[in-house]
Amino acid sequence: MQLDWPILSVLVWLPIAAGVLLLLVGNRGLAVGRWLALAASLATFAISLLLWREFDPSTASMQFFEQQPWIGAFNAWYTLGVDGISMPLIVLTTFITPLVVIAGWTVIEKRPTQYFAAFLILEGLMIGVFAALDAMLFYVFWEAMLIPMFVIIGVWGGQRRVYATVKFFLYTFLGSVLMLVALIYMYLQGGSYSIADLQALPLSMREQVLIFSAFLIAFAVKVPMWPVHTWLPDAHVEAPTGGSVILAAIMLKMGGYGFLRFSLPMTPDASRELDWLIIALSLTAVVYIGFVALVQQDMKKLIAYSSIAHMGFVTLGAFIAFEIVRATGQVQGAAMGLDGAMVQMISHGLVSGALFLCIGVLYDRMHSRQIADYGGVINTMPVFGAFMVLFALANAGLPGTSGFVGEFLVILAAFKANFWYAFLAAITLILGAAYTLWLVKRVVFGPVGNDHVAQLQDLNGREFFVLGVLAIAVLALGLWPAPLLDVMRPTLGQLVQQMMMTKL
Amino acid sequence: MNPASITRLDLVLATPEMFLLAATCVILLGDLFLRDRDRWITFVLSLLTLAGVAWITAATGFTERTVGWHGTYVADPLSTLLKIVACGAVAVAFLYGHGYLQVRRILQGEYYVLGLFALLGVMVLASANSLVTLYLGVELLALSLYALVAFNRDSGIAAEAAIKYFVLGSIASGALLYGMSIIYGVTGSLELGVISNAALQMPAGQIGLLFGLAFIVVGVAFKFGAVPFHTWVPDVYHGAPTPVTLFLAAAPKLGSFALAFRLLAEGLGAVHATGWQDMITMVAVLSIIVGNVVAIAQTNIKRMLAYSTISHVGFILLGILAGTSQGYAAALYYTITYVIMSVGGFGMIILLSRKGFEADSLEDFKGLNARSPWFAAVMLMLMFSMAGVPPFVGFWAKLAVIQAVLDIGSLWLAIVAVALSVVGAYYYLRVVKLMYFDEPTDKTALQGGGGAMRFVLSLNGLAVLLLGLFPGLLLALCARVIP
Numbered sequence: 001m002q003l004d005w006p007i008l009s010v011l012v013w014l015p016i017a018a019g020v021l022l023l024l025v026g027n028r029g030l031a032v033g034r035w036l037a038l039a040a041s042l043a044t045f046a047i048s049l050l051l052w053r054e055f056d057p058s059t060a061s062m063q064f065f066e067q068q069p070w071i072g073a074f075n076a077w078y079t080l081g082v083d084g085i086s087m088p089l090i091v092l093t094t095f096i097t098p099l100v101v102i103a104g105w106t107v108i109e110k111r112p113t114q115y116f117a118a119f120l121i122l123e124g125l126m127i128g129v130f131a132a133l134d135a136m137l138f139y140v141f142w143e144a145m146l147i148p149m150f151v152i153i154g155v156w157g158g159q160r161r162v163y164a165t166v167k168f169f170l171y172t173f174l175g176s177v178l179m180l181v182a183l184i185y186m187y188l189q190g191g192s193y194s195i196a197d198l199q200a201l202p203l204s205m206r207e208q209v210l211i212f213s214a215f216l217i218a219f220a221v222k223v224p225m226w227p228v229h230t231w232l233p234d235a236h237v238e239a240p241t242g243g244s245v246i247l248a249a250i251m252l253k254m255g256g257y258g259f260l261r262f263s264l265p266m267t268p269d270a271s272r273e274l275d276w277l278i279i280a281l282s283l284t285a286v287v288y289i290g291f292v293a294l295v296q297q298d299m300k301k302l303i304a305y306s307s308i309a310h311m312g313f314v315t316l317g318a319f320i321a322f323e324i325v326r327a328t329g330q331v332q333g334a335a336m337g338l339d340g341a342m343v344q345m346i347s348h349g350l351v352s353g354a355l356f357l358c359i360g361v362l363y364d365r366m367h368s369r370q371i372a373d374y375g376g377v378i379n380t381m382p383v384f385g386a387f388m389v390l391f392a393l394a395n396a397g398l399p400g401t402s403g404f405v406g407e408f409l410v411i412l413a414a415f416k417a418n419f420w421y422a423f424l425a426a427i428t429l430i431l432g433a434a435y436t437l438w439l440v441k442r443v444v445f446g447p448v449g450n451d452h453v454a455q456l457q458d459l460n461g462r463e464f465f466v467l468g469v470l471a472i473a474v475l476a477l478g479l480w481p482a483p484l485l486d487v488m489r490p491t492l493g494q495l496v497q498q499m500m501m502t503k504l
Numbered sequence: 505m506n507p508a509s510i511t512r513l514d515l516v517l518a519t520p521e522m523f524l525l526a527a528t529c530v531i532l533l534g535d536l537f538l539r540d541r542d543r544w545i546t547f548v549l550s551l552l553t554l555a556g557v558a559w560i561t562a563a564t565g566f567t568e569r570t571v572g573w574h575g576t577y578v579a580d581p582l583s584t585l586l587k588i589v590a591c592g593a594v595a596v597a598f599l600y601g602h603g604y605l606q607v608r609r610i611l612q613g614e615y616y617v618l619g620l621f622a623l624l625g626v627m628v629l630a631s632a633n634s635l636v637t638l639y640l641g642v643e644l645l646a647l648s649l650y651a652l653v654a655f656n657r658d659s660g661i662a663a664e665a666a667i668k669y670f671v672l673g674s675i676a677s678g679a680l681l682y683g684m685s686i687i688y689g690v691t692g693s694l695e696l697g698v699i700s701n702a703a704l705q706m707p708a709g710q711i712g713l714l715f716g717l718a719f720i721v722v723g724v725a726f727k728f729g730a731v732p733f734h735t736w737v738p739d740v741y742h743g744a745p746t747p748v749t750l751f752l753a754a755a756p757k758l759g760s761f762a763l764a765f766r767l768l769a770e771g772l773g774a775v776h777a778t779g780w781q782d783m784i785t786m787v788a789v790l791s792i793i794v795g796n797v798v799a800i801a802q803t804n805i806k807r808m809l810a811y812s813t814i815s816h817v818g819f820i821l822l823g824i825l826a827g828t829s830q831g832y833a834a835a836l837y838y839t840i841t842y843v844i845m846s847v848g849g850f851g852m853i854i855l856l857s858r859k860g861f862e863a864d865s866l867e868d869f870k871g872l873n874a875r876s877p878w879f880a881a882v883m884l885m886l887m888f889s890m891a892g893v894p895p896f897v898g899f900w901a902k903l904a905v906i907q908a909v910l911d912i913g914s915l916w917l918a919i920v921a922v923a924l925s926v927v928g929a930y931y932y933l934r935v936v937k938l939m940y941f942d943e944p945t946d947k948t949a950l951q952g953g954g955g956a957m958r959f960v961l962s963l964n965g966l967a968v969l970l971l972g973l974f975p976g977l978l979l980a981l982c983a984r985v986i987p
Contacts (some may be wrong), residue, residue: 023877071976072976072979150933170926170930173929177925184903188907
């Protein structure tokens, strides 16, 4: 499908332009600035819905393709396009951003216009990451994204925000510079930074292993996978609510997206040889981090660890395909793990975003994230309690919510490969239920814990709207995931073929 | 050389330098008759001179390599580009420094005259085609800089820096001269082209050539401020008045690049693989490591930027050691972008300073975002650019250099370079942290610099962004001027 205007460029640059405009307006124009931010983010969302409507789900090729010369000296092009993997992630991005703007509407007191501007610029850059089809362009968006996030955590974060944001920046920066070396190496081999060309570039096993390792470091930090996850709990705990939401809902997906777009198709042989490594790390994340989540005293930290465990499913689903082929000897059904990984990414974006917003609602009232400071919130905030329980159940993977679909598909795929993989992965259903339900029990249910809880006000209209919209999305995706699966299917089918083809 | 043998071509070749020399002498004499409050005339005349030199350079711009003055002088696209960029850098340095010197009542005409003489040194270096011309350029530049560093005569720390710079610089010049004399003895010529041919004829590892080469590398590394010949850099950057530091960080770096390119690539390119590549590799790696690691411990921003300069020099040398035209182009690109970033960085220090307050401590940047969101944003762009984060221009410079290094198959060099740029990111982030995350201790409005300076500094910041979004033009230009 091709529109006669560059829809992807508009999606990337409209929020960035609005963000820059907002910076120029400054804090004096807060009244106007807020509405400007909301209008820009809603307009971006509307355009992305148009993108979804015009998207042709019957093909695996890149759609809404744009290409302009950019840097002649490096043969780098300004190339944008989407397929079944990137389109849903772009819609997720544009869906979450207006909610973050609304959630921060009156809550942010320090330099609010800069706050909104940072989120808008971040949104454009994130869409750029998903839409870029030139590795150099991808890298520029990928790195540039760190700057607004660095500022968001550092300016509007909590007590130890400086430590957390510097750790976040350096961790991800270190990961990505090695990816840069790998990209340059491939460019010198093939003379092109186009992702399609890099996917077709023949590479020896040794080269593939080195490149795979460089990618692994970059994406594993971003996902984050055990054992390079330690920045995430710090960043989440210290970030303002909006920052946590964007971080959990979208930025973690960059790592998963990187595996699907770079590692698997560019170094298929190395991925096949080293899939045990990823599977082992993923299962470690699922099981070990699940136990870690169980003992957290801080609500945000608990959700952060639960994010790591859930993202373990994404990487597990992405790499289990090799094991399925090995076990069954046929390619049919290998895509199931990838399906699960994609659904899990979208679902986790919605559920974790919603949970962080719930915690934000409590934090705005009580200024505490400690579980022990709460108890019996449902008595004073019944509507909030209902939402919190719903999202917690979705996080635990209750059937009927979006959380179930992705986990179920991945566990099913793991069964095809090896019973014990599935057994270990399924432990998360128990652990996930344990830590989220225990969280809910301690925070929401029971008698009113203290005087502060007794004085809590229930959700206001703004908060109700944000959580309501997310609840609808979580239920819709859980009850009827077919539209999402249909959009992804041809692309994932092609990806499986690329994975099974040797590049040696 | 008798006067009759000077051809018209020779004169055309050196017109920009002759014009600059004449104009500088006029300014030097004219300034004697000006009272202190009329000093702006010197300033304006200097800027006009710079514009004139840049215009003449562009107008006489040689598209082909043309040698004149009996083989001692060359004009080629590279020299044209270096000279024009140097004029721009000097003009910006004058512009940023004017207000600073004025409010401290140390604005003397000599600041401009010495600056212009230093520029002349850079231009001679850019066009040198013989060892003697190179040495002439080096000394002209160095002597002007020694005097500039000591410009504030009542400042003890500046005098100390100047003496240190002078003593160490003289030793380095001596080493350079000694190396040149040995090269002359071995090859029998002062002219770079002849030296290059002679070196090609010699067997690999010819001991006299390598001996001379070692001294030449010492001289080049010193002029760049590369480890282990870097000890003067932090002290001089710290001790000199900020406008002089700014000057030091800009145009002379172009001169150093010209010195390295003319001597090592054009003169001694034949002994690249067997001679200087390994030496420069060590110097470059040490510079990147020491510069980035030691910068973390600094509390004075001028010292921090001095160590950051050392690490940037390491990157420039990485491009040079590749020895390919792609590598030289990358090094040139890096040098030019470094000049743009560093004048911006020191410009910000001048902007924050006021009479009796230097703003050269990192703490002085606290809460800048609350005092001036726009200039905090400019500094943020400069810092992220120096750290090599896209979409700013510094990223492309690092990319070009790493690409050149990978192209010659040095994976380990590329990994060292990127790993240490992560270390380097830490201290640039600290500046951003101070500006954005901390509240200001000093809530007054910024006082340094007039409207013109603020305008140019804003453009400076935007240039870092725009050249980063559209790096193609400058990259192509750098690739084109390297033969």
